Every structure is written in structure tokens, then in C-alpha cells.
Amino acid sequence: MKQNELRVGNYVSHPRKKIDTIKGVNSNDHGYYATFDNTHEGYYFENEGFEQVSGIPITKEWLLKFGFKFEAPFYRNDTFQAKKDKDSFLVYQFSDFLRRVYYVHQFQNLYFALTGQELEAVEPTE
Numbered sequence: 001m002k003q004n005e006l007r008v009g010n011y012v013s014h015p016r017k018k019i020d021t022i023k024g025v026n027s028n029d030h031g032y033y034a035t036f037d038n039t040h041e042g043y044y045f046e047n048e049g050f051e052q053v054s055g056i057p058i059t060k061e062w063l064l065k066f067g068f069k070f071e072a073p074f075y076r077n078d079t080f081q082a083k084k085d086k087d088s089f090l091v092y093q094f095s096d097f098l099r100r101v102y103y104v105h106q107f108q109n110l111y112f113a114l115t116g117q118e119l120e121a122v123e124p125t126e
Contacts, residue, residue, distance in 0.1 A: 001051070001054055001055060003025065003032050005055075005105060005106070005109070006022055006053070006105065007022065007105075007112070008023065008024060009021060009022065009120070010022045010108055011104045012053050012056060012105055013053070013056050014036065014053045014054070016036075017036065017039050020039055022035075023035045055104065055105055056104040056105070057087070057103060058101055058102060060084065062121070063089070065122060066119050066121060067122055079093060079114075080098075082101070085100070088100045089101050089107070
């Protein structure tokens with residue numbers, strides 16, 4: 001994973017925790033240091049990238065946690081629709097295709113870029 005893909009608040013996976021939230025990312029000439037909400041220690045990474053941090057595959061369960069509702073064949077909220085396509089979701093804003101998303105952090109970043117709001121997981125309600 002590349003550092004420029006990560007933002008504070010992104011859900012990711014790393015060796016010490018299957019699912020964690022990025023709390024901070026700092027850099028210097030030699031690399032990056034990332035801290036996480038549920039891990040006491042951070043990770044230092046050389047400039048090549050964040051090999052130990054990986055994306056969490058986007059699933060219908062994640063979309064439901066983000067407050068989307070299923071209306072076949074789409075998962076929807078007030079602004080976006082997402083449609084399952086093999087190992088990814090195709091994301092639309094109204095009827096315009098935006099991009100293919102494979103990981104939770106990609107979906108969070110797209111949502112933030114277009115709305116200026118964080119996409120945070122909540123427990124789905126029936």
C-alpha cells in the first residue's frame with residue numbers, strides 16, 4: 001500500500017490488528033510513521049511503501065455498516081449507489097459512474113473527496 005492512499009480515519013489491516021483505524025501518519029526524508037487507534041505501537045516504513053498495512057476488501061457488510069441500504073441491484077444512500085461486480089463495487093453518484101472500488105479505504109477516500117465528510121461505520125439497523 002502507498003502512503004498517499006491513506007488518510008486519518010481510514011480502516012485498514014496490519015499484522016497486529018485485523019481491522020484498525022489510522023490515527024496519524026507522519027513523514028521525514030527516510031520514510032513514514034503511522035499510528036493506529038487500537039494499537040499501542042506505530043509502524044515505521046521506509047519510503048518504498050506501507051507493505052505491512054493492507055486494504056480491507058469492500059463487501060456488502062461494509063456498505064451496510066456505512067449506512068447504505070440495499071435496493072436491488074444497488075446499495076444506496078442519499079447521494080451514492082454501489083453495485084457489486086466480482087471482487088469490487090462500481091460506484092455511481094446519481095447516474096454517473098465514478099470508479100471501481102476494491103477496498104474500504106478507497107471508498108472512504110472517494111466519499112470524502114466528493115462530500116467533504118467522513119464515511120464512518122455504524123451498526124446497521126433493520
